[in-house]
Every structure is written in C-alpha cells, then in structure tokens.
Amino acid sequence: MTASLPEAMQAMEIAQPGGPEVLRPITVPVPVPGHGQIVIRVAWAGVNRPDALQRAGLYNPPANASALPGLECAGHVAAVGPGVTRWRPGDAVCALLPGGGYAQYALTRADHALPVPEGLTLREAACLPETCFTVWTNVVQRGSLKGGERFLVHGGTSGIGTTAIQIARALGARVFATAGSDEKCETCLSLGAEVAINYKDEDFAARMRAADGADLILDMVGGSYLPRNIKALADDGRLVQIAFLTGSKVELNFAEVMTRRLTITGSTLRPQSDLAKARLATELETHVWPMIARGALRPVMDSDFTLQDAPQAHRRIESPGHIGKIVMRVDHDD
Numbered sequence: 001m002t003a004s005l006p007e008a009m010q011a012m013e014i015a016q017p018g019g020p021e022v023l024r025p026i027t028v029p030v031p032v033p034g035h036g037q038i039v040i041r042v043a044w045a046g047v048n049r050p051d052a053l054q055r056a057g058l059y060n061p062p063a064n065a066s067a068l069p070g071l072e073c074a075g076h077v078a079a080v081g082p083g084v085t086r087w088r089p090g091d092a093v094c095a096l097l098p099g100g101g102y103a104q105y106a107l108t109r110a111d112h113a114l115p116v117p118e119g120l121t122l123r124e125a126a127c128l129p130e131t132c133f134t135v136w137t138n139v140v141q142r143g144s145l146k147g148g149e150r151f152l153v154h155g156g157t158s159g160i161g162t163t164a165i166q167i168a169r170a171l172g173a174r175v176f177a178t179a180g181s182d183e184k185c186e187t188c189l190s191l192g193a194e195v196a197i198n199y200k201d202e203d204f205a206a207r208m209r210a211a212d213g214a215d216l217i218l219d220m221v222g223g224s225y226l227p228r229n230i231k232a233l234a235d236d237g238r239l240v241q242i243a244f245l246t247g248s249k250v251e252l253n254f255a256e257v258m259t260r261r262l263t264i265t266g267s268t269l270r271p272q273s274d275l276a277k278a279r280l281a282t283e284l285e286t287h288v289w290p291m292i293a294r295g296a297l298r299p300v301m302d303s304d305f306t307l308q309d310a311p312q313a314h315r316r317i318e319s320p321g322h323i324g325k326i327v328m329r330v331d332h333d334d
C-alpha cells in the first residue's frame, strides 16, 4: 500500500562530517516500504546526542540504514509493506528508526513502531523511542534493576537521564542522580530522584559510599568517572556504560572488580539486530506504556525547532543548558 506516497521529500542531510552547520536541506526520494516495513509521515522528529556524534563522523549508520540522521519520530503511517498486519495508513505511531528521521517520511520496521500512548501528543511521543529503548535494555535487561535497589544515573537531566530516573522510580528503585547545576539537580528531584548530586560541588563516589553504594550505575560520562564508579558501587554492584562523553581509556584496578564481585558491561542500541529491537518494543509496550498511562513516566521537554532549524537544534543539544528532550517539527506542504 504505497500509492499515497509522493516521489520526493524534504530532509536534512549531513553534507560532510563537521559542526552543526553541515546539516543542510536536501530533496531526496521518499522511501518505499519493503516486506515487514512501514513508512511514517513524520510530524515530529526527536533529536539525540548520537545524532550529533553521527554528524561529527563518529557514529556511522549501520549497513542498509538511511544515511540521513534521526533515530526516532512520531507521525502517521503513510504506507505499509507486504506482510504488515498491525498498522494501517493513518495510524498514529512513534518509532525507533535505523536513521532517516530528519525527513518528511521515514522508513522503519513495523515491529519497531509503537502506538502513541494515550494522553500524549505526537510531539511528546516523538521523544520516547530512543530513550525508552536505551534505558530499558541497559537498566532492566542488562542492569537487572530491582525494586528497593540503589540506582545511580549520571547526566540526570539528559534525555536518557530523565527517562531513567522515572522508569527506575516506577520499578520501585531508590534513585540517585548527578547533574551539572543546582537547577538540573532540582529537576532530578522533581522527577523522583531521592538524592541529586551536583558533580561540580560534590564527589558523587563519596556520597554513594556514604549511602552504602549503588547496586546499579548507568553512565554516559566515562573517563575519570570509571574508577570513581567502581568506588561508588556496592559489593555485587553493576556498572552499565552507554557512552564515553569524556573518553573511554583509563587505568583501572580490576582487583576491586574481583574482590567485590562487580560487573562492568554496556551496550549501544543502534547496531542491535532487528529482532532484538522488536523484542524490546514488545517489552516497552507491556511494561513502559502502562507507566505512561498511569502518569509515572512523562517525557521532559526542553525545546522545539523546525526541521530546517536542525543546526540550531544540534547547537542546543551540545550546549550544557538543555534539560530533557529536543524535538523538531516537520512541515509538510503537500
């Protein structure tokens, strides 16, 4: 069912690796859905830190994915490929994308799309997929967070952090968060963190030791945080690494990992198999969408841009000022 698709669309491409200014408008063919795929008429596209990494040439799209940036969107199904039974043209969805969200139409697998949760706008729904998939796979599947455990998340006001705080709280964990200003710490507390640590004023490792250590840490900072995370963990604690904003090479004494039975792991979402992402989508619909329905999880919105303003959106996500998610409205003039 592709008859309603136009041939060409507006998108933002990465003209060459570089700063935000390399994001340029381009006209490209509208994707056509293959077996098991859908095309979404994008209403809103989420902006994520990995988009900025891709723009800088540090995070290449997987084989067969669109070279256009954009890992998540919300909108209406425009066309479905053969074998798709769940969705019909016109359905409101939000979806994880392999790339290509900075465009008027985006292609993804039907089983990587989810219904827009009741009570959320398309703008809010566009913020869910990348953070919810990432938090669920790292905090719950990989990190095995349980109710009553002490959970520390760094970057508490990032898109990932704001989602992690709320999901961990909804699971009954005790949440500790770090952030780079008092205002950001206030946000972490308002989202359900029991303790928010301004890492510029206070040593988070000492604070966690005073609280008997973290059972699970979700970290995106890396660098000097790695040995301090080891100190901050309780015996049998787990560290899940999802990025290295300050570097991935450090000297570590692994003796403590052995003697205190620590686990260090990590993952990235984008290269995971289609099947793994489809299974994650099912878990989100079963466990996380009900959290949204009962008001335990809501996307924290920082700012809106238009698709043409993608360079400004990237400047915003790379600035220390933002709290929560950044989205771009995609104008359609057809």
Ligand SMILES: NC(=O)c1ccc[n+]([C@@H]2O[C@H](COP(=O)([O-])OP(=O)(O)OC[C@H]3O[C@@H](n4cnc5c(N)ncnc54)[C@H](OP(=O)(O)O)[C@@H]3O)[C@@H](O)[C@H]2O)c1
Binding pocket: 047, 048, 049, 050, 130, 134, 155, 156, 157, 158, 159, 160, 161, 178, 179, 180, 181, 184, 220, 221, 241, 242, 243, 244, 245, 246, 267, 268, 269, 270, 317, 318, 320, 324
């Ligand atoms: N592994 C995966 O699958 C996966 C998927 C999605 C995202 N990620 C990663 O997760 C991170 C968050 O993504 P996002 O889109 O939510 O980004 P974001 O909203 O831009 O958040 C980045 C956060 O990092 C913190 N930060 C930056 N530099 C720091 C430093 N030197 N020390 C301590 N904190 C620092 C900032 O908080 P402060 O101002 O408080 O410092 C900010 O809240 C990114 O690194 C991204 O690459 C990984």
